Amino acid sequence: MSFLPKPKLHHPKLPVNELGFTRRDYEGAISTLCAGCGHDSISAAIIQACWELSIEPHRVAKMSGIGCSSKTPDYFLGASHGFNSVHGRMPSVLTGANLANRELLYLGVSGDGDSASIGFGQFAHSIRRAVNMTYIVENNGVYGLTKGQFSATSDKGSKAKKGNVNTDEAIDLAGIALQLGATYVARSFSGDKAQLVPLIKGALRHPGPAFIDCISPCVAFNNHEGSTKSYDFVREHNEAMNQLDVILGRETITADYAPGEVREVTQHDGSILRLRKLHEEYDPTDRVAAMHHLHERKAAGEIVTGLLFIDPDPQDLHEHLGTVELPLNRLNDAALVPGAAALEKINAALR
């Protein structure tokens, strides 16, 4: 953790994006997490992704629950509104916010305690309700703020810092998200920024429920021998399915790829998700195959990462509900209040 506030001044030659913003314009308050915390790497990846996509920071709403991960929205996008809500209840707050204004980008940040235990229900229902959002779980398999209890994503057989062994089955949030209809599902590792940044970019451009399970080692309570969420263990068992590049329509394709090596998925907004295949047979548009693959490789002891599933033409909650295009929070009296004459008709029918 850094104790010195960063100076507002920056090098005049820092690169700027299309909006003229430097990466610094996407930063937030100083992190209060432990030095080396995986969560800070994820915050950095979010900053990088938003900067690269030239997202206007104030058009993002950052939502979180309670826990170490849920503190992080304070540490990026300082010009965005943020909401640190109730433990395990970020998804419902995000759903409501999204209903009120469909034009903003909704970024939900949660942890494994927040989403797999106390908030498992809300996680599940926000996914199946198809809320247009980017939902990132910073998954360290442990309760950090309360000092080292197992969480519901701790693998069976994983050892706690104090030596006790977890006997409960782990919840695979990516697997659940797949089953419940998320239209963009990825898993990544906070220690692999090259993989993570494009996955976040793809999620932010995805017009439906996008879920990223990001393994993020806890240096204080879950980075030891016997943990399955330590830096060493994850690096050793990480099995990436693909490497994603998010290409906004106007960019020209420069790299050369051998035929069959690359797969492109064009999203609704014209952005192209280019996937360099690392596994020849893996098809990220086949939900059932993705679920099967996830289970199979887990049984083999691998941590499967990359873009696991993508539906290039998803629908979201607003489409399901049939709400008007104009955000609900901008509708005025004329649009909302039926008026005295209509009321008189109602009265007449009640006599």
Next chain:
Amino acid sequence: MPRNVINDFVVKFANVNGSGSASANQLFAKSILRMGIPIASRNIFPSNIQGLPTWFEVRVSGEGHLGRRGGVDLMVAMNPQTWDRDIAEIDAGGYLLYDSTRPMPASRFRDDIQVIGIPLTQICNASTTDARQRQLLKNIMYVGALSALLGIEPEVIEQLLAEQYKGKEKLAKPNRDAFHRGRDWALKNLQCPLSLQLQRADAVGDRIYVEGNAAAALGAVYGGATVCAWYPITPSTSLAEAFERHCRRFRTDPDTGKKRYAIVQAEDELASIGVVIGAAWNGARAFTATSGPGISLMQEFVGLAYFAEIPAVIFDVQRAGPSTGMPTRTQQSDLLSAAYASHGDTKHVVLLPEDPRECFDFGASSFDLADRLQTPVFVLLDLDIGMNDWLCEPFAWDDSRRMDRGKVMTAEELEAGKTFGRYLDMDGDGIPFRTYPGTHPQKGAFFTRGTSRDRFAKYTEVGAAYVDNMQRLLKKFDTAKRLVPHPVERHASQPTRTGVIYYGSSSAAMKEALSALEADGIHLDALRIRAFPFHDDVLDFIARHDRVFVVEQNRDAQLRSLIMTEGNVDPARLIPILHYDGTPITARFIRAAIADRASAMQVVPIGAAAE
């Protein structure tokens, strides 16, 4: 032969749930209203969809008493399962109307009541072969018989049927025929009319007949609510469903067919209130509808909304607790859990409508209050108001009225350099400014959390900043006092040092009890409380009286506790009058309970007992 009673009696229908009796009973009730005679009607029903007993009670009151009276003058006993208790409930000298198709042994009747047997099933079976039709038309047939026995004008029924089946003559005709078959049989075979008689009057005026839940939902539409998140729970379900119905009618974009509203049936009450808070944080007007168990589940979120100062409207249609309690029975037992909902030092605005008209009014204004005060607002209905049709003043709306969105700083104001501190009290009323997310590229963004922040929403755990914030919240609550609906006082005809305080659905019974008590020589000034925090008039009223009865429908005298705590009132001066068996409070109960206490009090010289 008993003397004739005009426009003042109680008819009770004992039916089987799911037998289609509701629409026939409704027809009966409305026909009396159309004859200009006030009624008060109540459903008494179990937590069941089909098979269990259900009752519908109509109190005919030419004088306009709308509370439940108690007692039954005419029982329409259509449910063999509840026969014995139904017979037992009839007042001595009262009437029993039953289906005499199947003979009943004399031992199943009473000597002190008058029995009217009509072979309803037999007549019905002779006229139709369809089993479901038989069931439904049998109900209409007893309405026909009642029209002859009580003096309902047949033209009124025909008119109501014509309105109900407008353009559907195929449905109207069998109903009309069944009505006349029942009526003709009664005219031919029975002595009509009975001593209970209806006589056309002009005592209804332009009043409407509507249930509180539908009225509150309509209030939400007029109040500009766009987001509703809810979880089904009796007795509040019909509020959310009515909102959807009203919205489909009034909020569908005529050009695109798209909706100017969003309704989410959430996975539980926690998610419901979460959606509401998220939507309101983002500038939409949002509400949930629930009952006591839901209020319990929402506690944590309500606290967050209080501290983070986010508007939310919560309609609580109260029922007898707990979750496995009596979900279809009425009570006023959530007052304390709403007023002090959540952990930490919290208190909330609570509105207490007396009837569907106020459900509409408070339903609409609750959104202005929530936005103006940036805090959760509870609207406390109960099953009695919520799920029964009440005769009340017609809904009214002033077209010049505009939503009061409260203190929301705009992009222009931020651009012009106006100081923005999310928790900064600029006007001395304790209410800070807020911004909606996405307002301005550089200014006005803030990070929302419970407390642990300063006036500019910067993170801090410094004690002084916490206290500063808590004091401002108290100031804001004081501001709320002036904005919420004020209490309504009614003076006794003679000067008195005794008062009575009441609220919500007790109102109708209370009004009736007050006139009865006055006739008994007990004079009471009465104050109907319509909101918490209490307006200064409430404490002033208590100060002006030596003794104040507090009438409410719960065991623990919750309003009395709230008054004692908030107003620092001597408990000895507040005398609880409590009704909590799950049935609506009656004038008879209030009258007896107050008369009993009043006579006991007169033993001691006024003023001495307080010491």
